[in-house]
Amino acid sequence: MPTCRPSYPIETARLSLRPFRADDQDDLLAIFSREDVTRYLYWPQLGPDEVREVLGRWTTQVAIEHEGEAISLAVCRRDSGALIGEAMLKLLSETDSQGEIGFMFHPDHHGQGFATEATRELLKLGFDDLGLHRIIGRLEARNRPSARVLERLGMRLEAHFRENEWVKGEWNDEQVYALLRSEWDAAGGQGA
Ligand SMILES: CC(C)(COP(=O)(O)OP(=O)(O)OC[C@H]1O[C@@H](n2cnc3c(N)ncnc32)[C@H](O)[C@@H]1OP(=O)(O)O)[C@@H](O)C(=O)NCCC(=O)NCCS
Known part of the structure; x- marks a missing residue:
């Protein structure tokens, strides 16, 4: 199995992707503590202690060598x-x-294509470095902004599960988007 050990930072036209650091605590709390960010996630708004715990995990997620491992990167504006x-x-x-991709962004920076630009780099790591055959994105069916990111990347809606998850006191629908390596290659290794 190929491994994925990117050299950081990964730079795009407007963004720099790098491993998380302990001093990202305040910036991450500013994202996780918002109801409009966590609305369709599995967890509620998080406080400082919970964010510290997440950050502790994410700072170590910089390479993939075995099944179940993840890379979680801080996305920073280059400007x-x-x-x-x-x-x-x-x-x-x-x-x-x-493989699977995921993302979340601070609302002050929504609507400018940053999530799409950053996530495209994660698809590249999955298909080009890890040589994956298929990558999925999962979301709560009401999360249209998330679906639009996946669609812009060329991912197709493959499944809509009706009320398959009990989250935050209600039944949720889950959607699964997917992209095959052959579709990625046909699009020139950039998504749609
Ligand atoms: C999901 C989420 C990241 C989407 O954010 P977003 O800002 O809509 O996505 P992008 O950064 O890719 O921006 C795309 C929007 O910017 C617009 N845009 C402006 N300039 C752009 C550019 N240069 N390039 C691409 N898109 C651009 C697009 O038209 C698009 O708007 P539209 O969706 O109204 O058509 C965001 O809603 C979020 O963080 N939500 C909370 C966490 C979450 O739910 N995560 C997903 C869990 S499954």
């Missing part, structure tokens, strides 16, 4: 250096060569 979000790639199955 200001501000930490604006997180983008993640996980190796779901080594046998089936399957």
Whole structure:
């Protein structure tokens, strides 16, 4: 199984993706503590102690060598250096060569294509470095902004599960988007 050990930072036109550091605590808390960020996530708004725990985990998630491991990166604007979000790639199955992407961004930086730009880099790591066959993105069905990011990257809606999860006191629908390596290659290794 190929491994994924990127050299950091990963730079795009407007963004710099790097491992999380302990001093990202305040910036991450500013994202996690917002109801409009956590609305469709599995967890509620987080406080300082919970964010410290997440950050402790994320600072170590910089490479993928085994099934179940993930890379979680801090996404920073190159113009200001501000930490604006997180983008993640996980190796779901080594046998089936399957991965998953995820992301969340501070609302002050929504609507400018940053999530799409950052997540494209995680797809590149998955397909080009890890050689994955298929990468998925999962979301709560009401989370249209998240679906639009996946669609802009060329991912297809493959499944809509009706009320398959009990989250925050209500039944949620889950959608699964996916992209095959052949589709990624056909799009020139950039998504749609
Ligand atoms: C999901 C989430 C990251 C999407 O954020 P977003 O700002 O809509 O996504 P992008 O950064 O890719 O920006 C895309 C928007 O910017 C616009 N845009 C402006 N300039 C752009 C540019 N240069 N390039 C691309 N898009 C641009 C696009 O038209 C698009 O707007 P639209 O969706 O109204 O058509 C954000 O809603 C979020 O963080 N939510 C909370 C956490 C969450 O739910 N995460 C997903 C869990 S499954």
